[in-house]
Amino acid sequence: MKHTLSVLVEDESGALSRIAGLFARRGFNIDSLAVGPAEAKGISRLTMVVQGDESTLQQMTKQLNKLINVLEVLDLTTLPAVERELMLLKVSASSENRGKILDLVQVFRAKVVDVSDSALTLEVVGDPGKLVALENLLKPYGILEIARTGKVALKRASGVNTEMLKT
Incomplete structure (x- = not known):
């Protein structure tokens, strides 16, 4: 199962390296990683997508919590x-x-951010499923390049679980 972890760390040299090393030493892959400044000065938020069962995730969480930063x-x-x-x-x-x-750009609420005679560069923001769906629809036209950020996530303040509303 894929898990999304939100990790707050102090902005210290080598903090990201120690976290990535922790996963590498135990043979676990990080599927996606996004890092940026958090709400307080001197703190960064890492959003990581990792695979593993519940016991593996509990072990990783314990190991992460032991790291100083x-x-x-x-x-x-x-x-x-x-x-x-x-x-x-x-x-x-x-x-x-x-x-x-x-027409596809409009349906997916994407933006055209660059135009040439032979290509369009699009910006798409959304859940990973939306991005994959658009990518699949554009494949027949010829995808020249792709760059993805990896997932960023925050706990909902409202507590409303929109996944439950989809069913």
């Missing part, structure tokens, strides 16, 4: 959370297919 570890997997990812996608766009691509 780690302030908090929160598993957002089962909590109401807002999750987003950013993808930049460059797609081949000839004059014949440009209109079809722009």
Whole structure:
């Protein structure tokens, strides 16, 4: 099972290296990692997507909490959370297919951020499923380049679990 972890750390040289090393030493892969400043000065938030069962995750959480610079570890997997990812996608766009691509851009609420005679660069923000769906629809036109940020997530203050509303 994939788990989304939100980890608050002190901004110290080598903190990210120690966290990544912890996972590597135990043979666990980090599927995605996004790091940036948090709400307080001197603190960063790491959002990590990792795979493992419950016992593996409990062990990883305990090990993370032992690291000096780690302030908090929160598993957002089962909590109401807002999750987003950013993808930049460059797609081949000839004059014949440009209109079809722009129609898809509107449906997925993406933005065109660069245009040339032969290509469009799109910015797409949303849950990972949305990004994969758009990528699959654009493959027939010719995807030239893709860059993805990895997931960022925060626990919902409202406590409303939107996953429950989808069923």
